[in-house]
Amino acid sequence: MPAPALEALPIDTLKGIGHATRERLGKLGLFTLFDLLVHLPLRYENRTELTPIAALVPGVRALVHARVAGIEAARGRRRAVVCRLEDETGTLYIRLFHYSATQLSRFIPGAHIQCFGEVRIGLLGPEMIHPEYRFPTPDGAGPTETGLTPVYPIAEGLRQRTFRGLVEQTLQRLDSGSASLHDPLADRPGPTSAHPPLPEALRLLHQPGTNDAERTDAARERLAFEELLAHRLSMLRRRVEGRRQAAPVLALDVRTRQAFESQLPFALTAAQQRVSAEIGQDLRQAAPMMRLLQGDVGSGKTVVAALAALTAAASQWQTALMAPTELLAEQHFANLSGWLAPLDVEIVLLLGRHKNSQREERLARVAEGRAGVVIGTHALFQRHVAFHRLGLVIIDEQHRFGVHQRLALRAKGDTGTLVPHQLIMTATPIPRTRAMLDYADLDLSVIDALPPGRTPVRTIAMRGDRRDEIIGRIADWVGRGRQAYWVCALIEESETLQCEAAEKTAKGLSAALDGIRIGLVHGRMKSADKESVMQAFKRHEFDLLVATTVIEVGVDVPNAGLMIIENAERFGLSQLHQLRGRVGRGAGDAFCVLLYQPPLGTTARQRLDILRESNDGFAIAEKDWELRGSGELLGTRQTGGGSFRVAALPRDAWMLPRVAEAADRVGAEDSTVPAQLHHRWIGRSIQYAEV
Numbered sequence: 190m191p192a193p194a195l196e197a198l199p200i201d202t203l204k205g206i207g208h209a210t211r212e213r214l215g216k217l218g219l220f221t222l223f224d225l226l227v228h229l230p231l232r233y234e235n236r237t238e239l240t241p242i243a244a245l246v247p248g249v250r251a252l253v254h255a256r257v258a259g260i261e262a263a264r265g266r267r268r269a270v271v272c273r274l275e276d277e278t279g280t281l282y283i284r285l286f287h288y289s290a291t292q293l294s295r296f297i298p299g300a301h302i303q304c305f306g307e308v309r310i311g312l313l314g315p316e317m318i319h320p321e322y323r324f325p326t327p328d329g330a331g332p333t334e335t336g337l338t339p340v341y342p343i344a345e346g347l348r349q350r351t352f353r354g355l356v357e358q359t360l361q362r363l364d365s366g367s368a369s370l371h372d373p374l375a376d377r378p379g380p381t382s383a384h385p386p387l388p389e390a391l392r393l394l395h396q397p398g399t400n401d402a403e404r405t406d407a408a409r410e411r412l413a414f415e416e417l418l419a420h421r422l423s424m425l426r427r428r429v430e431g432r433r434q435a436a437p438v439l440a441l442d443v444r445t446r447q448a449f450e451s452q453l454p455f456a457l458t459a460a461q462q463r464v465s466a467e468i469g470q471d472l473r474q475a476a477p478m479m480r481l482l483q484g485d486v487g488s489g490k491t492v493v494a495a496l497a498a499l500t501a502a503a504s505q506w507q508t509a510l511m512a513p514t515e516l517l518a519e520q521h522f523a524n525l526s527g528w529l530a531p532l533d534v535e536i537v538l539l540l541g542r543h544k545n546s547q548r549e550e551r552l553a554r555v556a557e558g559r560a561g562v563v564i565g566t567h568a569l570f571q572r573h574v575a576f577h578r579l580g581l582v583i584i585d586e587q588h589r590f591g592v593h594q595r596l597a598l599r600a601k602g603d604t605g606t607l608v609p610h611q612l613i614m615t616a617t618p619i620p621r622t623r624a625m626l627d628y629a630d631l632d633l634s635v636i637d638a639l640p641p642g643r644t645p646v647r648t649i650a651m652r653g654d655r656r657d658e659i660i661g662r663i664a665d666w667v668g669r670g671r672q673a674y675w676v677c678a679l680i681e682e683s684e685t686l687q688c689e690a691a692e693k694t695a696k697g698l699s700a701a702l703d704g705i706r707i708g709l710v711h712g713r714m715k716s717a718d719k720e721s722v723m724q725a726f727k728r729h730e731f732d733l734l735v736a737t738t739v740i741e742v743g744v745d746v747p748n749a750g751l752m753i754i755e756n757a758e759r760f761g762l763s764q765l766h767q768l769r770g771r772v773g774r775g776a777g778d779a780f781c782v783l784l785y786q787p788p789l790g791t792t793a794r795q796r797l798d799i800l801r802e803s804n805d806g807f808a809i810a811e812k813d814w815e816l817r818g819s820g821e822l823l824g825t826r827q828t829g830g831g832s833f834r835v836a837a838l839p840r841d842a843w844m845l846p847r848v849a850e851a852a853d854r855v856g857a858e859d860s861t862v863p864a865q866l867h868h869r870w871i872g873r874s875i876q877y878a879e880v
């Protein structure tokens with residue numbers, strides 16, 4: 190019988206794992222021996238050479254062999270002991286904060302000690318703060334390590350040495366044949382031909398020789414490739430399974446369509462026509478549409494959604510339109526009512542604030558099928574809203590939701606024997622490579638041009654010390670009957686701080702801008718209050734809206750053509766672009782002023798430059814992706830559902846085209862590889878992300 194696979198062996202089949210250790214490993218997401226081996230080191234240390242004390246370099250980690258010369262309690266704020274060590278070349282102090290009496294009792298003058306740590310220059314001379322140390326036997330004076338020592342990203346309470354021991358046991362079980370590891374790419378191309386096979390890659394990553402440092406990169410890439418392949422295969426499988434279901438056939442007759450277009454206040458752009466045709470084509474199929482509609486902020490996605498909803502209504506099926514906020518839901522309700530009510534499509538708005546009889550009455554219209562379109566937030570799916578015949582689900586501003594949430598939602602919409610068509614709309618362009626993974630189950634439509642007659646937003650970067658000058662300009666602007674946004678600095682540490690800062694800014698601006706009506710919205714306000722301020726701004730009851738990033742998504746106030754963003758250097762590129770998308774929605778001039786606090790770092794400067802030069806969300810998203818990619822470390826693991834264990838994007842994005850090729854080939858072979866890879870890399874994490 191073949192030995193059990195690593196991914197089938199629970200982690201506590203290793204020796205020396207008690208309850209506490211198992212819990213800690215579980216917190217790191219490590220449950221099987223395979224999990225353990227793909228938990229990669231953060232970095233490596235060279236402990237194969239001893240450094241004489243006199244040759245220690247501040248800031249460098251080194252292994253020292255010395256003798257204990259004395260021990261004393263240290264002065265200072267924290268309880269600590271300082272131990273003086275000596276070798277033939279000099280004196281080194283080590284400072285310990287955590288220690289037990291037993292540990293201390295081993296620091297006997299004359300005892301041999303080895304310690305490893307970073308050297309710095311202290312008050313007394315060279316010192317190491319809390320180094321790793323051990324007391325070798327007199328004949329074990331040389332270094333005990335023969336290769337590089339891995340340092341793992343592990344949590345409080347787990348020791349590096351324990352973790353290394355577990356990895357070593359696992360590798361030994363592979364060697365002895367009591368556990369097996371299938372290499373699904375053994376006779377298939379990996380990321381490049383130079384990449385090591387799986388068992389060798391794991392060996393290299395966990396137990397590299399002193400000259401292997403360079404090769405660990407290729408080994409990591411080999412694992413990343415397999416992980417990305419697992420994800421791509423699983424998304425493709427969802428695609429196939431999704432398309433295997435049955436959906437209602439929805440079609441729009443020419444007369445209704447003409448009636449719709451003729452009462453719009455504008456003509457559809459060529460781009461809107463094209464994506465509407467793509468959607469129409471899908472809706473006529475008896476398999477569910479799963480389509481992602483991308484279009485920059487202001488590109489006019491709503492009317493495309495309305496046309497899709499009309500198509501469903503014309504075939505006697507209902508549409509659920511889900512917006513990320515109640516405010517946006519109301520905005521959609523207003524727009525769709527204007528466009529669809531003349532065509533006798535009844536539209537119902539379902540919000541949290543509707544209570545009792547009002548709510549009952551609306552729910553009844555949905556349940557009886559009188560409502561053709563139902564608009565709301567995600568509560569549309571959470572509460573028990575019963576549809577008569579739900580034929581189409583439209584999700585707006587998808588970037589608020591992660592891939593797992595999206596998949597979970599699809600499952601919720603799936604009720605009867607026919608599943609609804611699904612259209613997902615996003616203003617955050619997804620870089621092509623990223624889409625190959627997270628959106629591989631969807632077809633893609635792109636609105637690649639803005640409606641005509643828009644003045645492009647002029648973007649200006651200015652030093653923060655010219656703030657007063659800008660405040661003066663606001664007065665002129667408002668004097669011309671226009672409105673403006675003031676976006677407060679992003680304070681990541683705390684939302685409370687952020688809201689306080691916004692309140693302070695609003696006060697300051699009120700004092701400086703006499704006679705100007707100022708509104709304030711921030712994340713700490715109740716959503717009803719937030720929305721009433723936004724609505725008042727829309728009705729021009731405020732001239733200036735001071736806001737935190739809560740205004741980022743979808744709000745449409747064409748008369749507001751000026752936006753000032755404070756401390757713009759703290760925002761990400763895509764976020765700045767989203768914010769800027771609030772202005773330039775009408776005909777008049779539009780400006781975006783990026784106030785920054787000098788000095789700017791290189792990346793921050795690049796970001797502001799890109800924004801000044803481009804209004805193209807797609808170009809910006811690609812750049813954002815690239816900029817965010819730099820500066821990531823080996824084996825850093827992002828937290829949160831949907832992230833990878835080994836792979837990191839965009840760092841590994843270069844291999845995605847090859848991953849896609851490999852996935853097609855593996856899929857065509859109809860082998861057991863997809864299921865195996867899913868089980869190995871994803872199985873458990875997905876399960877956890879969805880609860």
Ligand code: ADP
Nearest residue numbers: 455456457458485486487488489490491492640
């Ligand atoms: P987004 O894609 O960001 O959701 P919206 O659907 O909110 O964009 O549209 C932005 C604005 O452009 C709205 O005021 C909308 O009425 C207007 N609009 C949409 N399509 C056109 C068009 N073809 N011509 C002129 N204006 C349009």
Ligand code: MG
Nearest residue numbers: 490491585743
């Ligand atoms: Mg929108």
